[in-house]
Amino acid sequence: MTYINRHPQIGFFTLSFHPMKHTPLSSLQLYKPCNLEQLKFSSTEELEDIDISVGQERAMEAIKFGIRIHKNGYNIFAMAPVGTGKLTTVMQMVEHQAARQAPPSDWCYVNNFRQAAKPVAIRLMPGQGKVFKADMDELIDELSVAIPSAFDGDEYRAKAGEIESQSRQREIAELSELRDRAANAHIIVAETPTGYSFAPANENNEEITPEEFNKYDKDKQREIQNTILNLQERLASLLKKFPAWRKETKRKLQALNREIAELAVNHTIDELMEKYAKQTAVLDYLHDVQKDIIEHVRDFIPRGEKTLPFMEMPQEADPFKRYHVNVMVDFSDKKSAPVIYEDHPNYSNLLGRIDHQAYMGSLVTDFTMIKPGALHRANGGYLILDARKLLFQPYAWETLKRTLQAGEIRIESLERALSLISTSSLEPQPIPLDVKLILVGEPLIYYLLSAYDPEFHNLFKVAADFDESVSREDKSHDYARFLATIARQEKLRPLSQNAVTRVIEHSSRMTGDAEKLLIHLRSIKDLLTEADYWAEDNGHVHITNSDVQQAIDHKIRRLDKIREKLYEHIHRGTVLIDTEGKVCGQVNGLSVLQLGEFSFGQPSRITATTRLGNGKVVDIEREIELGGAIHSKGVLILSSYIAARYSRKSPFSIAASLVFEQSYGQVEGDSASLAELCAILSSLAQIPLRQDLAITGSINQLGNVQPIGGVNEKIEGFFDICAKKGLTGSQGVIIPATNIKHLMLRWDVVHAAQSGQFNIYAVSTIDEALELLTDMEAGVVNEQGTYPPESFNGRIESQLLQFTKIQKDFNSKSGGSTAVRGNEADGV
Numbered sequence: 001m002t003y004i005n006r007h008p009q010i011g012f013f014t015l016s017f018h019p020m021k022h023t024p025l026s027s028l029q030l031y032k033p034c035n036l037e038q039l040k041f042s043s044t045e046e047l048e049d050i051d052i053s054v055g056q057e058r059a060m061e062a063i064k065f066g067i068r069i070h071k072n073g074y075n076i077f078a079m080a081p082v083g084t085g086k087l088t089t090v091m092q093m094v095e096h097q098a099a100r101q102a103p104p105s106d107w108c109y110v111n112n113f114r115q116a117a118k119p120v121a122i123r124l125m126p127g128q129g130k131v132f133k134a135d136m137d138e139l140i141d142e143l144s145v146a147i148p149s150a151f152d153g154d155e156y157r158a159k160a161g162e163i164e165s166q167s168r169q170r171e172i173a174e175l176s177e178l179r180d181r182a183a184n185a186h187i188i189v190a191e192t193p194t195g196y197s198f199a200p201a202n203e204n205n206e207e208i209t210p211e212e213f214n215k216y217d218k219d220k221q222r223e224i225q226n227t228i229l230n231l232q233e234r235l236a237s238l239l240k241k242f243p244a245w246r247k248e249t250k251r252k253l254q255a256l257n258r259e260i261a262e263l264a265v266n267h268t269i270d271e272l273m274e275k276y277a278k279q280t281a282v283l284d285y286l287h288d289v290q291k292d293i294i295e296h297v298r299d300f301i302p303r304g305e306k307t308l309p310f311m312e313m314p315q316e317a318d319p320f321k322r323y324h325v326n327v328m329v330d331f332s333d334k335k336s337a338p339v340i341y342e343d344h345p346n347y348s349n350l351l352g353r354i355d356h357q358a359y360m361g362s363l364v365t366d367f368t369m370i371k372p373g374a375l376h377r378a379n380g381g382y383l384i385l386d387a388r389k390l391l392f393q394p395y396a397w398e399t400l401k402r403t404l405q406a407g408e409i410r411i412e413s414l415e416r417a418l419s420l421i422s423t424s425s426l427e428p429q430p431i432p433l434d435v436k437l438i439l440v441g442e443p444l445i446y447y448l449l450s451a452y453d454p455e456f457h458n459l460f461k462v463a464a465d466f467d468e469s470v471s472r473e474d475k476s477h478d479y480a481r482f483l484a485t486i487a488r489q490e491k492l493r494p495l496s497q498n499a500v501t502r503v504i505e506h507s508s509r510m511t512g513d514a515e516k517l518l519i520h521l522r523s524i525k526d527l528l529t530e531a532d533y534w535a536e537d538n539g540h541v542h543i544t545n546s547d548v549q550q551a552i553d554h555k556i557r558r559l560d561k562i563r564e565k566l567y568e569h570i571h572r573g574t575v576l577i578d579t580e581g582k583v584c585g586q587v588n589g590l591s592v593l594q595l596g597e598f599s600f601g602q603p604s605r606i607t608a609t610t611r612l613g614n615g616k617v618v619d620i621e622r623e624i625e626l627g628g629a630i631h632s633k634g635v636l637i638l639s640s641y642i643a644a645r646y647s648r649k650s651p652f653s654i655a656a657s658l659v660f661e662q663s664y665g666q667v668e669g670d671s672a673s674l675a676e677l678c679a680i681l682s683s684l685a686q687i688p689l690r691q692d693l694a695i696t697g698s699i700n701q702l703g704n705v706q707p708i709g710g711v712n713e714k715i716e717g718f719f720d721i722c723a724k725k726g727l728t729g730s731q732g733v734i735i736p737a738t739n740i741k742h743l744m745l746r747w748d749v750v751h752a753a754q755s756g757q758f759n760i761y762a763v764s765t766i767d768e769a770l771e772l773l774t775d776m777e778a779g780v781v782n783e784q785g786t787y788p789p790e791s792f793n794g795r796i797e798s799q800l801l802q803f804t805k806i807q808k809d810f811n812s813k814s815g816g817s818t819a820v821r822g823n824e825a826d827g828v
Contacts, residue, residue, distance in 0.1 A: 022772050024732060024759035030745045032514040034501035038476040043542050044484035045494040052489075053089040054482050055470030055519045063090060066462035067097045067382070067436055073461050075404070075437040077387070079446040080466030085521030087341075087384070087440050089466070094339050094382045094438065101337035104380020107431055108132065109326040109367045113288045119326075119367035121429040122281045127332035132282065133325035135272055136289075140320050142268050143293065147300040150264040151257070159256055167249035174238050178231065185227045196235055198228045261297040265290055289323060321368060328352075328372040328431075329379065338381035342374035345385045346393040350374050350400060352411045354426050370428055375409050378435050387441025387449075400437075404459050409433050469516040472508060479504055479517055486525055487543075492532040498545035503527065506552060509712065509744040527551060559598035566602060571724050575662055577603045578691035579722050579731055585609060585683030587773065588694035589660070589675040590718060590733070591667075592710035599710065601717020603694055605661040606672060608679035612803050613655020615643060617680070620659040621667045634670030638677040640701050641766075646793075646800050649785070653803040656680050670698045671708035674736075677766060678773055685795035689773040693761075694718040695734040703766045707738040712745055719749050719758055727752060732759030734769055767793075 041047060053060055059078065066076035080086040106129030109119045124132055150156060182189045186201045199207045213221065269290050276282040293300070299319035331338070342349060352373035356363040374383055390396055395414060403409060408430035416425060439460065446463065449456040480500045487494060495503065506527070507518040518524065528543070530551035535543045538550075569575040577588060589606040592599055617639035621627030627635075635658060643652045658676050660667055674697035682689045696714050698706040708714075715733045722731040740762050745753075752758035763769045767778035770792050779791025787794035 022761060022768070024753065024761055025740065025743075027750050027754040029740055030743050030750045030753055030760060031747070032472075032505075032508065032744065034476060034504045036497070036501065038474070039480055039497050039500060040477075041480070041497060043494040043496050044480060044487060044500065047481045047484040049485040049488065050478060050481035051092075052085060052482060052485055052521065053092070054478055055475075055517075056089060056466055059086070059464040059466045060089070060093065062462055062464035063093050063438075064097075066438075066464065067094060069462075072407075073458055075460045076439070076462045076464055077446050077449075077460045078438060078440045078464040078466065079443045080440075081442055081468060081520070083520055083522030084466050084468055085519075086464075086466045087386075088521065090384060090438055090440060090464075091339065091341065094384065094436075098337040098339050098381055101381070102126070103331040103334040103336060104338070104434070105329075106130075106327065106331055107329045107376065107379070109328060109370050109428055110285055111322045111324075111367055113292045113322070116322075116366070117426055119370065119426060119428045120281075120285065121328075121431050122285060124279070124282070126334070127330070129325075129327040129330050130332045132276075133327050135275070136323060136325045139268060139272055139289075140323050143265060144300055144320075146264045146268060147261060147297060148302060150260050151301065156256070156260050160253060163249055163252045163256065167245060170245060171242060174241075178234055178238065181234070182231050185231075187224075187227055187231060189231070198231055200224045200228070257297060258294055261294045265293050292322070321366065324368050326368045326370055328370070328376050338378055339384070340374050340378035340381070341384045343386075343389070345374065345390045345396055345400075347396050347399055347414050348373065350396060351403065351409065352376055354411060354413060354428075365426060367426065367428070370411060370426065373409070373411075375403065375433060375435060376431065379409070379431065380434055382436045382438060384438045384440065387439040387445045390439070391445070401455055401459060403433060404437065405455075406430075407433050468518065468520050469511040469513065470519050472504075472515050472517045475517060476504060479507070482519075483524070483528065486521075487528055487532075490525060490529060492528055493535050493541065493543050495528075495531075496542045496544050499531070499543045499548050502545040502548040503531075505744065506548070512709065512712065512744075513742050514744050515741055530555065556598065559596065560600065562593075562595060563598075563600040567720060567724065570603070570721055576605055577721060578605075579725050580728065581691045582688035583691055584686055584688045585679055586691070587675045587679045587682070587689050588691060588718065589672045590694050590696040590714035591669070591672065592713050592717075599713050601710065601714040603718050603721055604663060604672075606658065606675050606679050607661055608656055608658050608676065608683045610654055610656045610680060610683040612653060612806055615639075615647075615652035616655050617642075618655070618657040620657055621663070626663070626666055628666060628668030630670050631667050631672070634673030634698065635676065637670075637701055638673050638680070638699055641677065641699065641703055642680065644701065645703065646796050650801060650804045651807070652800070653807045654684065654800065656683070669708075671696050671710075673697075673699045674705055674766065674769060678769060681770065681792070681796055682774070684799050685792060686799075687774050687776070687792060687795060690730075690775070692722075692728065692731040693734055693773060694732075695769060695773065697734070697736040697739075697763070697769070699766060705736045705738075705763050705765060705769065707736045707742075711735055711739040711742050715743075715760060716746055716749055719752065722758065723748075723752075727757040729757050730759075731757075732761060734761045734763055734772055737762040737764045 059080070063076060063078065066074055076090075078086045078090050103126040106124040106126060108122045108124060108129050110122055112118050112120045122132075179189050182198065183205065186203070186205065188199045188201045188205065188207050190197045190199065200213060202208050202212075213224075216224070269286060273283060273286050276286065296319070350373050352375070353371050354365055355369040355371060356365045357369070358364075374385075390400070395417075399417075409432075410430040411428050413425065437459075443465070449460075480495075483495055483500055483503055486492075503524075504517065507524070508514050508516060510518045510520070510523060527548070531543045531547045534550040534554070535547040538544075538547060540547060566575070570577045578586075579588075585608045587606050589604045591602050591604055593602050617635060619627055619632055619635040622632045622635070639656075642654075646652075658680065660672075675695045677699055678689060678695065694714075696708055696711070698708055700706055715735065718731075718733050722728075743760075745760075749758065753760060761772055763772065770778050774792055777788075777791050779787040779793035781787055781793075787797050789795075789798060
């Protein structure tokens with residue numbers, strides 16, 4: 001212990017040293033080894049598989065509840081950081097549940113013969129969609145043969161010939177009668193290219209010339225003219241009747257065609273109607289097909305053959321396309337409900353799309369170009385989507401919500417939905433939706449949607465919260481089975497017992513907690529995969545602990561270039577960090593830098609200055625907007641602590657400033673508030689702090705030291721700097737006592753501590769930290785409410801009283817106004 005005494009005559013302080021009892025942590029507290037007694041095997045070959053969702057009981061219960069409750073809105077959001085294996089777990093559980101359910105209905109789109117722009121959706125029994133499509137194709141193939149054969153038969157030709165012959169005979173008979181009447185009147189009826197002409201004839205029925213006609217008397221001429229006029233009127237009357245007679249003939253031929261077509265079609269289609277007699281939608285469609293085929297029977301007559309009477313040839317490129325069946329969902333090869341994971345959940349991949357093709361200079365489409373989306377394929381089952389990918393796709397999230405709310409899948413192009421185009425297109429009949437939707441994403445996405453989307457909780461009532469770690473107590477054997485399962489699934493070498501212990505210990509290190517085990521699936525897989533590589537490279541049959549360690553070291557080696565450069569700057573003196581001696585108002589703080597998957601500790605010099613003022617503590621980092629809100633909060637807390645502890649009976653007449661030296665980026669977090677407080681108090685008391693110690697910890701307003709994150713990295717960071725400069729045996733790190741349970745230090749740090757070359761101290765209060773940093777007693781308040789003058793706190797109290805006296809004396813001399821302005825200036 002060090003005592004500081006003030007000489008009554010010459011006014012300076014002398015130091016007297018006495019031993020203080022601050023014992024560093026033992027090596028057993030710095031690293032928690034795996035208990036080999038819990039691992040009763042020589043390699044993981046001997047272990048049985050285990051569910052890789054070990055430790056996720058809460059999430060699994062939520063998923064099981066969500067997939068079994070069949071009510072609207074009970075969709076699931078599985079939240080966990082990327083790589084925790086949530087998708088694998090969800091897929092396994094959903095597939096297990098889906099296996100207990102029958103496959104859902106098939107869905108098809110068929111032509112709407114009344115409104116071609118609105119295709120009809122037909123629900124079929126599972127697996128029947130494909131069969132129905134084949135039946136329709138077979139029907140058209142049969143009719144393509146049966147119909148031409150029917151119209152090529154003798155019976156049809158005889159009937160058609162009879163109708164046409166009767167029509168021609170009727171016209172011929174009427175014209176013959178007209179000719180006979182004209183002949184009796186000595187009028188010749190001649191047929192010309194432009195119609196009919198009438199000319200007078202003599203007794204021998206020879207046409208007379210105009211000269212001979214002029215020789216007749218006027219009465220004879222008038223009689224002949226009247227006769228010709230009557231015949232022309234009769235002919236005109238006949239010619240007017242001919243179109244009507246021909247229409248009647250056409251109707252008779254059409255009726256004959258229809259009769260023949262019905263005979264051919266009905267016989268073929270009746271079998272199909274009988275097969276689908278219990279499915280009303282299919283029957284309705286077949287009736288429409290029957291009518292349409294009869295009305296368009298000409299489409300079944302092969303091109304190049306003689307055209308049937310009153311029957312035009314088809315103009316369409318594929319006239320049979322209207323009878324095709326577009327199978328949207330086919331479960332013919334499924335025995336359970338579908339489980340669909342859509343990796344690219346954009347608008348069309350979710351909802352489906354309507355394709356177009358170029359035809360004669362324009363884009364055309366029909367019901368056969370309707371393509372299904374993930375919602376169609378998952379209808380009646382389960383659809384799994386990545387929340388982040390979904391939200392990145394334009395309009396996908398809003399469309400998905402609207403579809404879930406409506407309970408039907410309505411296929412519509414995005415351009416049409418946004419009214420970007422006004423051209424006509426298909427409007428397929430919506431398909432009823434029955435799907436259990438599962439979103440997988442990070443917790444932040446879940447909480448943001450909860451806060452900013454009022455419809456979110458109406459649609460996703462079940463949250464499955466995955467954990468990244470599990471308690472280490474009595475879990476070593478289960479964790480070994482977990483590792484064995486991963487090794488088999490990834491086709492890796494078995495792990496030896498020592499390799500399992502090393503993985504377990506490193507797993508605790510990755511969680512930052514000696515009492516926890518990491519269950520972040522991707523990280524464990526990566527570690528085992530890389531260890532397997534080194535086992536192969538080293539010629540090992542099993543993965544050994546040295547292979548695991550080599551994988552860990554090599555990964556650090558790949559990522560630690562920046563750390564190496566930073567430590568090099570410290571070693572060369574470019575970045576100023578002292579590891580020996582004592583300095584007033586200066587302390588070694590510790591921070592953690594996270595660079596991708598690699599994090600490391602960085603020592604930082606923190607300095608403080610104090611002077612007479614009005615109780616303001618200036619955070620320079622905040623003043624230049626490099627300090628974050630949490631860091632500023634820590635500074636305000638320590639400022640409040642100083643005022644409450646040392647100035648309860650007198651004005652807080654101090655101004656102080658704090659800064660992270662050689663810091664050129666953002667400073668965030670309150671883990672340096674303990675170090676900052678020690679620096680301010682050291683500057684105020686003018687008592688130097690040890691530079692061979694670094695310190696980390698958060699402080700509260702009562703002076704208690706609170707836990708911080710990254711404690712292992714921080715300790716190792718300062719150790720690496722000290723080791724590079726040379727270990728002296730006095731160097732070490734001060735940490736919060738509440739962080740002891742988080743310690744899983746590297747073996748070189750543990751060995752150095754074990755041999756007394758490096759020390760880790762745990763403190764619970766600011767006084768304990770000050771005693772370690774100053775080698776003197778902090779001091780306790782006596783009955784008079786003051787600290788012993790020879791203690792550290794007594795020095796603080798004495799200095800504050802001195803500042804108060806100086807301020808009073810200055811105010812009495814200047815009248816107070818100048819002093820106030822000066823104090824305000826100090827507090828900026």
